[in-house]
Amino acid sequence: QVQLQESGPGLVKPSQTLSLMCSVSAGSISSGDYHWSWIRQPAGKGLEWIGRLHSSGTTNYSPFLKSRVTMSFDTSKNQFSLKLTSVTAADTAVYYCARDGYCSGGYCYWDGSLHIWGQGTTVTVSS
Amino acid sequence: SYELTQPLSVSVALGQTARLTCGGNNIGNKNVHWYQQKPGQAPVLVMYRNNNRPSGIPEQFSGSNSGNTATLTISRAQGGDEADYYCQVWNSSTIMLFGGGTKLTVL
Numbered sequence: 093q094v095q096l097q098e099s100g101p102g103l104v105k106p107s108q109t110l111s112l113m114c115s116v117s118a119g120s121i122s123s124g125d126y127h128w129s130w131i132r133q134p135a136g137k138g139l140e141w142i143g144r145l146h147s148s149g150t151t152n153y154s155p156f157l158k159s160r161v162t163m164s165f166d167t168s169k170n171q172f173s174l175k176l177t178s179v180t181a182a183d184t185a186v187y188y189c190a191r192d193g194y195c196s197g198g199y200c201y202w203d204g205s206l207h208i209w210g211q212g213t214t215v216t217v218s219s
Numbered sequence: 220s221y222e223l224t225q226p227l228s229v230s231v232a233l234g235q236t237a238r239l240t241c242g243g244n245n246i247g248n249k250n251v252h253w254y255q256q257k258p259g260q261a262p263v264l265v266m267y268r269n270n271n272r273p274s275g276i277p278e279q280f281s282g283s284n285s286g287n288t289a290t291l292t293i294s295r296a297q298g299g300d301e302a303d304y305y306c307q308v309w310n311s312s313t314i315m316l317f318g319g320g321t322k323l324t325v326l
Contacts, residue, residue: 129315139254139262139305141315155314188261204309205252205267212261 094118096189096210104183104217110176114189114210115169122147122167125200127192130163130174132185133212140185144192145172146202179217186212221310223318230324237293239321241306244287249308251289253282256303256320265304266291293323301325 100112114128121128129144143153145163153161162175176183190206224242231237241251251269254262265276269284279294293300306318 138320139256139307139317141317144315152314194267201268203250203252203268204307204315205250205264206254206262206307207264207267207273209261209263 094191094208096191096208098187098189098210098213100187100213100215102214102216104179104215105219106180106217107178110174110179110183110215110217112174112187112189112213112215113166113171114173115171116191120167121165121170121172124148125193125195127202128163128165128172129190129192129206131188131190131206132183133188134182134185142174142176142187181217184215184217186214188212221308221314221316223306223308223316225304225306225318225321227319228322228324230326231293231296232326233297234295237296237300237323237325239291239293239304239306239323241289241291241318242287243289243308246287246289246308247285249284249310251282251284252307253291254305254307255300256305257301262305296323296325298325 095117097115104110124147127144127146130142132140145151160177165172189210191208193202253266255265256262265280266282270282281292283290303320305320
């Protein structure tokens with residue numbers, strides 16, 4: 093069973109860059125079968141999609157965060173990362189990584205369904 | 220821009236049927252996914268592509284999507300079904316959207 097695990101600093105100062113990693117326990121993230129997404133959730137609020145990436149190099153970012161977001165792979169470690177620049181208190185949230193899409197009957201479907209999630213990591217932006 | 224509208228809260232009597240709605244312009248033309256989130260936990264996919272249950276999700280969960288409304292139906296609701304439920308689509312502008320979420324209370 094594939095598991096995802098987020099890691100990174102729990103506290104980031106305003107104006108600095110938030111950096112998180114997501115480790116994937118099984119399967120190769122470079123197989124091309126799935127996309128890999130980041131989602132966040134401020135305390136007491138709903139889910140907000142940040143973006144996703146695919147091993148082909150394709151990335152899709154939320155238009156609201158696009159100017160500050162970069163996602164990439166570290167295939168040697170079977171991990172993917174999120175970098176969010178110029179953070180403010182509004183970026184304080186639980187950050188989740190998730191596997192996007194599914195494979196069935198020999199085909200893979202990239203429909204945005206998030207079948208596997210990490211447990212989430214809390215990031216606080218404060219001086 | 221495209222928006223998904225969910226009621227803030229829905230209440231259902233124990234053992235009865237809960238219907239959670241997700242409204243959007245011509246949402247019937249999109250694939251809608253649903254997530255259940257319990258306090259302090261990560262979301263869990265309970266329905267994908269409108270009416271497909273992932274493995275491990277009980278048959279009491281079903282989904283439909285037509286016109287301007289997608290619906291997640293929970294039959295024989297139990298206390299363990301109390302959670303926040305989010306609908307989600309991947310729209311034509313390559314953007315993933317979530318609804319605001321519905322808090323389900325089982326009375």
